[in-house]
Amino acid sequence: MKKNARQTALDILNDIFGNDAYANISLDRNLRDSELSQVDKGFVTALVYGVVSKRTLLDWYIAPFLKKQPKPWARTLLHLTAYQILFMDKVPTSAAVDEAVKIAKRHDGQATANFINAVLRNFMRSDRRQEEPKDWETKYSMPKLLLDKMVRQFGGKRTGEILESLEKPSHVSLRKIDPDIELANTRPSVLVESGLVADSGNFASSEAFLTGKITIQDESSQLVAPQLELKGEEEVLDACAAPGGKSTHMAQYLTTGHITALDLYDHKLELIQQNAQRQHVSDRIITQKGDATKVFETFGAERFDRILVDAPCSGVGLIRRKPDIRYRKENSDFEALQQIQLEILDSTSKSLKKSGIMVYSTCTIFNEENFDVVHQFLESHPDFEQVEISHEKTDLITDGCIFITPEMYHTDGFFVAKFKKKG
Numbered sequence: 035m036k037k038n039a040r041q042t043a044l045d046i047l048n049d050i051f052g053n054d055a056y057a058n059i060s061l062d063r064n065l066r067d068s069e070l071s072q073v074d075k076g077f078v079t080a081l082v083y084g085v086v087s088k089r090t091l092l093d094w095y096i097a098p099f100l101k102k103q104p105k106p107w108a109r110t111l112l113h114l115t116a117y118q119i120l121f122m123d124k125v126p127t128s129a130a131v132d133e134a135v136k137i138a139k140r141h142d143g144q145a146t147a148n149f150i151n152a153v154l155r156n157f158m159r160s161d162r163r164q165e166e167p168k169d170w171e172t173k174y175s176m177p178k179l180l181l182d183k184m185v186r187q188f189g190g191k192r193t194g195e196i197l198e199s200l201e202k203p204s205h206v207s208l209r210k211i212d213p214d215i216e217l218a219n220t221r222p223s224v225l226v227e228s229g230l231v232a233d234s235g236n237f238a239s240s241e242a243f244l245t246g247k248i249t250i251q252d253e254s255s256q257l258v259a260p261q262l263e264l265k266g267e268e269e270v271l272d273a274c275a276a277p278g279g280k281s282t283h284m285a286q287y288l289t290t291g292h293i294t295a296l297d298l299y300d301h302k303l304e305l306i307q308q309n310a311q312r313q314h315v316s317d318r319i320i321t322q323k324g325d326a327t328k329v330f331e332t333f334g335a336e337r338f339d340r341i342l343v344d345a346p347c348s349g350v351g352l353i354r355r356k357p358d359i360r361y362r363k364e365n366s367d368f369e370a371l372q373q374i375q376l377e378i379l380d381s382t383s384k385s386l387k388k389s390g391i392m393v394y395s396t397c398t399i400f401n402e403e404n405f406d407v408v409h410q411f412l413e414s415h416p417d418f419e420q421v422e423i424s425h426e427k428t429d430l431i432t433d434g435c436i437f438i439t440p441e442m443y444h445t446d447g448f449f450v451a452k453f454k455k456k457g
C-alpha cells in the first residue's frame with residue numbers, strides 16, 4: 035500500500051526520536067524514492083520540522099488529556115495531530131483527527147484507535163487550545179541547558195528576542211555564482227554582495243541551481259570567504275571542508291591557486307566534489323581525507339598561504355533550520371568541542387606561511403566555542419595576531435569578529451575571527 039503523507043511524517047518522527055536520526059537525513063532518505071507528490075512531500079517536511087521544533091509545547095497541550103501514558107509512537111502521533119490542529123490553518127481538523135485514528139488502528143488495533151480518538155476529541159472540546167505556557171522551556175520547546183546558557187550570555191531580553199525569531203520560518207539564502215543572474219521572487223542580501231534572499235521556494239530543483247549559476251548558502255556563511263583576502267594565486271587549506279559551501283565560494287576568487295579541501299569522511303568528500311563540479315570549480319579544489327588536528331603532521335610547516343578552519347561546533351546557530359539540534363546537546367559536548375577547536379587551530383597554525391591569514395568560523399552563538407577559543411589561541415600562539423574585521427553593518431562586529439545571532443538579520447547564528455601569522 036502507498037504510504038500517505040501523515041504516516042510518512044510519523045515514521046520519520048519515530049526515526050528521529052526513537053533512533054536518534056538527524057531530521058534532515060531521515061527526511062531525505064524517506065522522501066527521495068517516495069511516491070508522494072511534491073505538495074505532499076512539502077507537507078511531510080513542514081509536519082516533521084514543525085513537530086520537532088514544538089515538541090515540548092505540543093506535549094503540554096495534550097498532557098492533561100492522557101489518562102494513561104501512551105507508547106512513544108502514539109505520543110508522537112498525538113503531537114503530529116495537535117500540531118496540525120494548532121498551527122496549520124489550512125488543514126481541516128477533522129481530516130487530521132480521522133487520519134490519526136486510522137493510523138492508530140493500523141498500527142495497534144481498535145483499542146489504541148479509541149484512545150487516540152478520545153484524547154484528541156477531549157483536547158478539541160477544552161479551552162486548552164486558547165492557553166499558552168509562560169515558561170520559555172515549554173513555550174519555545176527549548177531544553178533547559180541551552181536556555182540557561184543563552185540567558186547567562188545574552189540576558190533575558192535578548193534571549194527572548196532570539197527565541198521569538200527562531201519561531202519564524204527560515205529564509206532561503208542563495209549565493210550567486212553567475213554575478214549577473216536575476217531570479218524572480220528574490221531580493222539582494224543586505225549583508226553580502228553575493229547573496230540573494232527569498233521567503234520560500236524550492237531552488238534546489240531550479241535550472242539556475244542545476245547549471246551552477248547559484249547555490250544555496252546562508253548569508254552569514256557567505257561572510258567567510260571574503261575574509262581570506264584571496265587574490266587568485268594562493269594555496270589554501272580548508273581544514274574542515276565538507277560539504278564544500280565555503281571551499282566552492284573561495285574557489286571563485288582563485289585563478290592559478292588551489293584549495294585543499296580536507297574532511298574526515300569519504301562520503302563527505304564526495305559531496306564536496308559534487309558541489310565543485312556543479313559550480314564549475316573542480317579544477318581548483320583538491321579533496322583529501324584527513325584529520326584537521328593532524329594538519330601539521332600531514333602537510334608540514336608553512337605550507338599554505340591561507341587557511342580556513344570552519345570548525346566542528348555545536349551548531350546551535352542553525353536551530354531555526356535544523357530544529358532537532360536542540361535535543362542533542364549536553365554540557366560535556368561544549369567542553370569537548372572547544373578542545374577539538376583549539377587542537378585544530380594549533381595544528382593548522384603551524385602549516386600557515388609567515389604573513390599568511392587564517393580564518394576561524396563556527397555556526398554557534400556560544401562564547402566558549404567563539405571568543406573564548408580566540409582568546410586561548412592568541413594567548414598560546416604569540417606568533418599570531420588578530421586582524422580586526424570590519425563591515426558596513428557595524429552591528430555585525432563584536433571585538434573585531436563577526437558575531438551574528440539569529441534575530442539580527444534572520445540568518446543562521448554565526449561567528450568569524452581572523453588571524454595573521456607575524457612575518
Ligand SMILES: C[S@@+](CC[C@H](N)C(=O)[O-])C[C@H]1O[C@@H](n2cnc3c(N)ncnc32)[C@H](O)[C@@H]1O
Pocket residue numbers: 273274275276277278279280281296297298299302324325326327344345346347
Ligand atoms: C561546520 S562543518 C563544515 C562546513 C563546510 N566548511 C561548508 O562550508 O560547507 C564541519 C566539518 O568538519 C568535519 N570535521 C569534524 N572533525 C574534523 C576533523 N578532525 N578533521 C577534519 N574534518 C573534521 C565534519 O565532518 C564536517 O564536515
